[in-house]
Amino acid sequence: MAEQESDTPLVRLDGISKHFGEGETRVDALRDVSLEVFPRQVVALLGPSGSGKTTLLNIIGCILDPSAGAMELDGELVLHEGQWQRSDLRRLRLEKIGFIFQFHNLLPFLDATDNVAVVLQLAGADSGTARRRAGDLLDDLEIGHRKYAMPAKLSGGEAQRVAIARALANSPRIILADEPTAALDSKRAGIVMDLLRNLAVERDAAIIAVTHDEKIFDRFDRIFHLRDGRLADA
Amino acid sequence: MNLAYRDIRHKLGRFLLTCVGLGLLLGVVLAMIGIYRGLVVDALTIARAPAVDLWVVEANTRGPFAEASRISGDLREAVARIAGVTAAGSITYQTVEAEHQGGKLRLYVIGYELTRPGGPPEIAEGRDIARSHYEMAADRSSGLTLGERIRIGRRTFTVVGLTRNQVNSGGDPAVYITLADAQKLQFELAPPAARVQLARGTSSSSLNTVNAVVARLHPNASPDATAATIRRWKHLAAITQDDQELILSRSLVDRARRQIGLFTSLLLVVSAVIIALIIYTMTMEKLKQIATLKLIGAPDRTIIGMIVQQAMALGLIGFAIGATLIIGIKDYFPRRVVLEPDNVAVLGVIVFVVCLLSSGLGVRAALRVDPATALGG
Numbered sequence: 001m002a003e004q005e006s007d008t009p010l011v012r013l014d015g016i017s018k019h020f021g022e023g024e025t026r027v028d029a030l031r032d033v034s035l036e037v038f039p040r041q042v043v044a045l046l047g048p049s050g051s052g053k054t055t056l057l058n059i060i061g062c063i064l065d066p067s068a069g070a071m072e073l074d075g076e077l078v079l080h081e082g083q084w085q086r087s088d089l090r091r092l093r094l095e096k097i098g099f100i101f102q103f104h105n106l107l108p109f110l111d112a113t114d115n116v117a118v119v120l121q122l123a124g125a126d127s128g129t130a131r132r133r134a135g136d137l138l139d140d141l142e143i144g145h146r147k148y149a150m151p152a153k154l155s156g157g158e159a160q161r162v163a164i165a166r167a168l169a170n171s172p173r174i175i176l177a178d179e180p181t182a183a184l185d186s187k188r189a190g191i192v193m194d195l196l197r198n199l200a201v202e203r204d205a206a207i208i209a210v211t212h213d214e215k216i217f218d219r220f221d222r223i224f225h226l227r228d229g230r231l232a233d234a
Numbered sequence: 235m236n237l238a239y240r241d242i243r244h245k246l247g248r249f250l251l252t253c254v255g256l257g258l259l260l261g262v263v264l265a266m267i268g269i270y271r272g273l274v275v276d277a278l279t280i281a282r283a284p285a286v287d288l289w290v291v292e293a294n295t296r297g298p299f300a301e302a303s304r305i306s307g308d309l310r311e312a313v314a315r316i317a318g319v320t321a322a323g324s325i326t327y328q329t330v331e332a333e334h335q336g337g338k339l340r341l342y343v344i345g346y347e348l349t350r351p352g353g354p355p356e357i358a359e360g361r362d363i364a365r366s367h368y369e370m371a372a373d374r375s376s377g378l379t380l381g382e383r384i385r386i387g388r389r390t391f392t393v394v395g396l397t398r399n400q401v402n403s404g405g406d407p408a409v410y411i412t413l414a415d416a417q418k419l420q421f422e423l424a425p426p427a428a429r430v431q432l433a434r435g436t437s438s439s440s441l442n443t444v445n446a447v448v449a450r451l452h453p454n455a456s457p458d459a460t461a462a463t464i465r466r467w468k469h470l471a472a473i474t475q476d477d478q479e480l481i482l483s484r485s486l487v488d489r490a491r492r493q494i495g496l497f498t499s500l501l502l503v504v505s506a507v508i509i510a511l512i513i514y515t516m517t518m519e520k521l522k523q524i525a526t527l528k529l530i531g532a533p534d535r536t537i538i539g540m541i542v543q544q545a546m547a548l549g550l551i552g553f554a555i556g557a558t559l560i561i562g563i564k565d566y567f568p569r570r571v572v573l574e575p576d577n578v579a580v581l582g583v584i585v586f587v588v589c590l591l592s593s594g595l596g597v598r599a600a601l602r603v604d605p606a607t608a609l610g611g
Binding site: 054057058063064090091094095099101102105107108109110117118119121127130150166178 | 235237240241243244245522523526527528529530531533536604605609
């Protein structure tokens with residue numbers, strides 16, 4: 001199932017640690033986690049509740065400061081010895097990372113097209129270009145017929161497809177997904193995972209997903225288990 | 235893409251309802267400001283009506299409005315002869331209750347000499363009093379109409395003219411009658427009482443009594459100097475027009491003015507708190523969306539812009555609704571509501587500042603949102 005890996009990883013973690021609190025209250029959420037994810041790979045992070053999956057996803061998404069370690073995203077060293085190497089982490093996320101959420105998190109006041117276009121406009125595209133490209137993306141994901149629908153009018157599967165389109169809008173090569181199929185039934189979960197796999201191949205991207213959903217395990221190239229903050233390749 | 239506009243449009247009904255609620259609140263604030271101003275203007279209206287420079291009243295009083303004053307009507311001639319005085323007129327003021335359309339009508343009766351200062355400033359409808367007796371010019375707010383006859387005291391008067399906005403500090407509509415009629419109304423005893431006085435051998439008091447003599451001065455004459463001249467007559471006091479207005483605004487209606495002023499200030503504070511709460515709540519409801527925006531890379535200025543624009547739109551629309559409402563209905567209030575453009579503008583600026591400060595609270599909350607909260611359930 002795994003695609004041919006290229007030599008340069010899109011995500012490289014080296015000795016990432018994260019602890020909360022100090023002294024007797026100290027909790028080590030991640031301990032010396034190292035990981036490489038290559039283009040076209042779809043990777044799963046598994047583990048029981050509190051094992052550090054979301055913490056790791058937040059660090060890769062540059063929304064949580066690690067305590068130690070280094071990280072490269074798409075060939076750029078963004079974290080060294082626990083210190084961010086860029087001050088504009090939001091811009092970094094906008095350019096390099098796409099997020100897919102458990103409950104799609106579409107902005108309820110924008111229609112499907114604008115939910116995708118807003119990311120493009122934040123990156124500097126003009127309104128016309130953004131809407132046109134958003135429409136194309138929705139067509140690619142076979143949800144074009146719902147491009148003017150408001151999120152409240154979309155089914156769970158449709159909303160998740162729009163959310164995927166939004167994650168892909170700025171052509172990021174790293175896509176982080178937090179329980180992307182948790183709100184979907186098995187059939188739709190399979191469709192969404194196939195879609196993500198195809199996108200990873202087409203766009204030469206890497207997808208890292210936190211999941212508990214056993215019915216989609218066969219869609220992943222690699223599965224990592226997190227236990228007590230330590231990462232093990234399954 | 236204007237996120238503030240899109241969000242408003244998405245929940246347009248709710249947003250407009252909030253604006254209407256805020257508009258009603260701001261309308262009440264505007265109404266209170268108008269009532270406050272109206273109270274002061276009403277208090278000054280009667281004092282300004284004769285368009286005079288000097289008020290000559292009984293010694294040691296601040297009459298005729300703040301305190302009772304009774305002086306001889308003959309003094310008008312003496313005042314008229316003072317250097318610098320161009321015209322003088324005797325005047326009386328009295329509040330009466332008359333029967334009108336089956337109810338009681340409170341009237342503020344002003345007696346004046348037809349050819350001298352003290353009469354109505356303008357006749358809006360009908361004509362000025364032309365006869366020496368039993369004619370009246372009434373304010374429109376009294377409900378009296380041209381040609382209507384009304385009994386005041388023991389005499390019946392015919393309304394020949396209507397004035398506009400002539401009310402006393404209590405809001406009672408003013409009616410103008412001749413000085414002679416007013417003196418009889420105020421000082422003439424009823425026949426049984428007069429007979430008792432005669433039987434006791436006591437002469438009835440002179441009818442030629444007035445409450446004040448008003449005087450117009452030559453443009454070059456100093457009101458203060460002329461007042462000082464009159465005060466040298468120990469039995470009289472003289473009050474300049476400026477001092478009279480000060481007495482009216484600072485003394486006669488002072489408590490009412492302060493009461494309404496304080497209530498208006500409280501209303502403003504309540505409005506500010508409510509605006510702040512609305513805007514803060516609007517922001518708190520969007521925290522998950524704000525976290526999502528942050529996570530997908532929206533800069534702070536996009537989020538701040540969304541909150542501030544919505545706060546401004548809320549304030550602007552609410553204020554417009556409130557101002558339109560009060561301007562539309564202010565003439566139906568039982569007392570005058572005076573709204574000058576500067577009052578409306580000042581409240582507008584206050585609402586703008588309150589919205590800006592309130593949006594600051596929302597912005598602070600929004601900027602503290604952790605983008606990680608967008609992840610997970």
